[in-house]
Amino acid sequence: MFRRSSLLSLAFFAVLLTLLGLLGYKIYLSFFKDTFEALHAHQIERIEARLQGREAFSFAVVGNVRNSIGVFERRMIPALNRSGVDFLISAGNVVSGGGEDNYQALYGSMRRLQIPYVLTFAEEEESEFGSFRFYDMFGPYFYSFSAGEARFIFLDVTGKTPLAWQLRWFEDELEAVRARGERAFVFLGEPVLPAQRQGEARASGLARHPDFLGDFLALVAEHPVAAVFSPSQRVLDRRRVGETWFVTTGGGGGQLLSGKDSFYHFVRVEVDAQGVDVAPVKMEQAPGRLLRMLEGLWFLIYSLFYVGYLNFLLVVCVVALVAIRLYKAVFMEKNYYRDFSHPAAEDAPQPLRVMMFTNNYLPFIGGVPISIQRLAHGLQRQGARVLVVAPEYGTQTDEEEHVLRVPSLLNWGRNGDFRLANVLSTRIAVATRAFRPNVIHVHHPFWLGSLGLFIGRRLRIPVVFTYHTRLEQYAHYVPLPGLLFRNFIAHYLVEHFANKCDGVVVPTYSAEEYLHVIGVRSQILVRPTGVDCEAMQQADPETLKRLRREHGGGGETLLVSVSRLGREKNIDFMLEGLAWVRRHSEAPFRLLMVGDGPERPRLERRIAELGLQDCVELVGSVEPAAIPAYYQICDAFVFASKSETQGMVILEAMAAGLPVVAVRASGIDDVVQDGVNGYKTPEDVAEWGTRVIRLLEDEQGRKDLAARARAFARDYDVLRVSEDVAGFYRRLMALNARRVRSG
Template identity: 50%
Template sequence: MTRSNPLKLLFYLCLLIVILLVGYKLYLNFFKQDFEAIHTEQVERIHERTPPGSAIRFAVVGNINNSVGVFEKRIIPKLNDSSLDFLVSAGNAVSGGGEDKYRALQGTLSNLKMPYLLTFGPHEYEDFGSFRFYDHFGPHFFSIRTGNARLIFLDSTGKTPWQWQIRWLKDLLSQDTTNARVLFIGHPPMKPENPMPFTTDDSFLQPKAFRTALMELIETRDIDLVFSANLAIYDEETVGDTGFITTGGAGGLVLNTENSFYHYVEVGISPDGEVTHQLVPMEIGQHPILERLEGLWFFVYSLFYSGFLNFILILFAFLAATIKLYQIIFIGKDYYPDYDLDPTPWLEKPLRVVMFTNNYLPFIGGVPISIERLRRGLEQRGDATLVVAPRYKNQPEREKSVVRVPSLLTMGKNREFRMANIFLSQIRKRVRVFKPDIIHVHHPFWLGSLGLFMARRLKVPAVYTYHTRLEHYAHFVPLPGMLFRNLISHTLIKYFGNRCDGVIVPTYSTEEYLRMIGVTTPVFVQPTGIEYDRFQAVSDAEVATLREELGLTDEKVFVSVARLSNEKNIDFMIEAIHRLRQQTKVPFRFLMIGDGHQRDRLQKKIEELGLESCFQLVGAIKPDEMAVWYNLGHAFLFASKSETQGMVILEAMSAGLPVVAVRSSGIEDVVRDGYNGFKTPENQGQWVARAQELLENDGLRKQFSDKARAFAADYSVEQFAKDVHGIYATTLAAYEKRAQTTYAERLGRSN
């Protein structure tokens, strides 16, 4: 029995919706007529129905609020069956002033078999709706004569100055010869005896001066009826000979109480000016589910009228879903690596490799050192390399295989972070002349993006090494930290990684992270190499000399290497060392090697805790001198959680230093707990206890030291370069295979 695939059905449903959307949009734009100045046509129709001297009957509604279920489906059919001459909205015919709401209202009113007029109320004014009302219907305040009566429409929103309206109304009424006068205004000029909950002064006619002047004019100029909306009630008050009616039951939400219910009002005016009115309640009890469906339908309906922006958004949303489902259902995927590759042709010959990086020596950091070691290792193997990197002030004068790019912008205390000018044509010319076999990018943006662009232009594969956990660098980015940390950084890495032909990561935990965020490109786990032999070549005399320079006597030495920046968690170690000094009697010195923008603040904290004698900020040390500093130590302490590998940990191990580190993705695969060091949660108590154990237990420290040195021996620069060359060869083989497959497919289609 063949079972239907629900994803396949969903795909065809999305495809059908896209076709319907396109078709309906074409209908709306090319077959459905636009509308303007509708009141002009409606007034002519009213005059035809109610010539001078005739009796008139009309309906008044308020708060239609674009209602479909109540107004369009229930009230309009009843009005069409009556003998009324026309309809008047006392305000809030739309639920907002957007173009979509006006379009939807026009569609609803097209079902009426009688002419109509609208009062410019507060909802008509919202969302810049005043100009739409003027374009589609007419002026915000006006007057017409029908039979022997005058209908007056005022603007209560403040769009038209009230003083002008009062002056206009005085002149109008002083010359008026009709027998009856009915005034419509969106905001009620009087508060009802039983107002709706949550009403405020703004629910009524403002300002007070307008309300006072209007009430005086109503009293002195014989206005018979005043209709208002804006409240979902029916209320009737009488002041002198004038009736004030608030009607707000033609749609929207009502409370279904004695004064809040669905209704409209019928008004009759005789030729001699006798005015009567009758409340017409509607027995409507809309089910809550139907109300929800009506709201949902109106949302969808309104999208078609809100311009091309919303249409494009919804269209492309469905297109994206359709394409995604198509890929899931119909495009076969092999989640296993392609083992049917032959990298031999590229393994057996020297390769030409261009590397793009946003930072490089003489800037001291894990990424520049890793790139430099790879470059030297590849060149020792016979490969040709070219590094594209920013220009620095104290860089070597002559560099054979480096293209230095001037900066557009420099950042950092010492201007160490540089935004290179990627727009220089000389960069592209140098890379083209070099004729690379493969391009290796080390950052997912800026110069890294240029590298990927050049790979596509030169039709060579691009490999990306994921060095840095960007989410831990949110404090450097002028964006909300949580936004960058939780969304932008992961999205950037996923997008960039999937555009490359291969991704190199230093640890298996890092590979797992890339898979979790959606990177589908082939991932190669390749730890960064270290100069293991150099750490073994340090003599006792060199170490003794350095101890003497630092004024060390019999103290044990803890070493840590990191940039003095927030993401390296230096504060954690300062506070922990403060606790350790209070808990142990063994003298020790903590040497913090590295520099950064937080140095002054960290030094102040050290002084505040009285740690000057045991916690020293050494500053930056030249890479060639680091081996001696590592060999000076007895253990290596680390608390950073932003590492992808923790290359400094491997360097420390190569010098025989056991490690105490906070658990993180870059630490997990390097430090083996209880074997070559300790891993702890980010808990000062546990971290301090492990550091104290290594400080006080010489036998355990010696045992861990031997195992750490043996562990690090497998990470030589030579092996690192050989393995990366193998990754290049595998990537080139896959790239060549894809190119041949694509060519064969095109050739088949052309035949």
């Protein structure tokens, strides 16, 4: 039985996925959906064919349809199909907005019409970037055509086309009409008579161009214009000025206004040799003013939902997401205090079977793979069974039976070091059933780590997460805005994932403090990655002699740094610090930079720019087993990374008897005791360089720091750390068993 919070979380993510799907579909409609184009060209050809050789004909005019379904599509189109008119003209505002969905809905409605049609470009057609869609789907904003000894002229008064240019074109059109002995019908998106413009809230565009209105009316009066049609706010107004009908029509759909002139209708225009007759054709509607208003409101709501159902669903999804979040924030019982009821480890006596999940592992050289390997070996030496689930690299050996390699879907990085494992591989399911883990330990809060969390929850066994890496320092590797990832996504990901786990292992107390600050409430064990102190102090004497000849034959003080050559390791700062040391000290030194990475070509250029070619050597990638020898031939360890959660290489260097100079950061602060086993400084070139000079020039002080560093590292021996982690597993297993028994 799911808890209420679990059901709400499922609902939240279901609605979120729906919302993302709807947004994706909206984008698809706008950019990728095959659409109709230049419909006016085809419709005008149909009109010309219908009226060829005829002097008498009829057509209908509608205004302010606004994507009406209940009135226009369900009632008016069938009436138009039965009416016998030859074609239909929209006086404007046939859509309720220029969005892609509105134009698609209009096309669907017009396909029910059995007669040809053309549209006037007006305010609603232009809104929401609709002008681009109108031009692509129908044609130009202002245009004209002749049929049945009449000229049909359409003007654009939205502001997309200059009115001065249209006025000259309009005059030329009317002169041609007079020369051919035709009559003209004119359509534009706003009323032009002052009496018809009164009360029209939307008729504001032409109000800014009184000269155009005056010139337009003068041209109409001087030429054979039979009628001028404009959309109105659902009101019919027809009046004759001289020989010209001026008609505003707004009964094509939507909610009606109160008053006798507001009703659903289209205007029927009869044309013959005797003249032009203009008459409204009313649609049936409910009796009584109240019922008509309710009917109009219903048609409006119906049309909005039918046409803009995507927008409607988007709004519903957003409201649902907010409602679920508010409910969880206000009404769900919360306990912001950590659970200190740690059961005794004896409550979980069964042998440990630990299944670990990691996104990278040996032969990839890095702090996380080495940390996992050491913990796995330490647990095995205590009798635990361990299975590490890791990506397949192609170059790994099959010597370690406790590693399950998962095929990679994608490789990237300078040498293909980063592998995206196939989380759907059947190997994982088969291995899980065979191994029967009683603890899941994940080392990343995503991908294989997420799979491990899923498996642990399905098996109802404890899930432990080790917070190895400060994700926000890796924003430059993520295809997202850097500030967004660094300031929000990275912290949210860690907090959200850690709270889903039963326990979290962190290497330092500063890392524990960080987790508490971002809201992690799971059980936390503070234990760094163990160091094999004995291995760090042993090396083949011949190997040491060879390395000294290769890297330090000049008698200079040897510095070493072990780090991946990535931007997050702050190596540029360290190089600038060494350049500062060269300028302020005569003491000879040489830095061995052990490690490789994508920044190597750029760092080589930077070393040359700083003139450090003779004292900085990029050694490259070194097998983990060979690293202790590099520590032992050197005199001090230097470091500048701020992305570490524990600085495992610093503990290794201390175990090998090297004092440390590092930049103060969360993973360094708990390990380096300033003036005791090394120095930690702010990220300041002069301060960092001053401490390096102190080590170079004070040999006795360097030896004293080295002795204290070696003693400090003994507390972090891998056996002690693995014992503490195993005890943590057992406490979580006992706590989980109690929780399962209690339901």
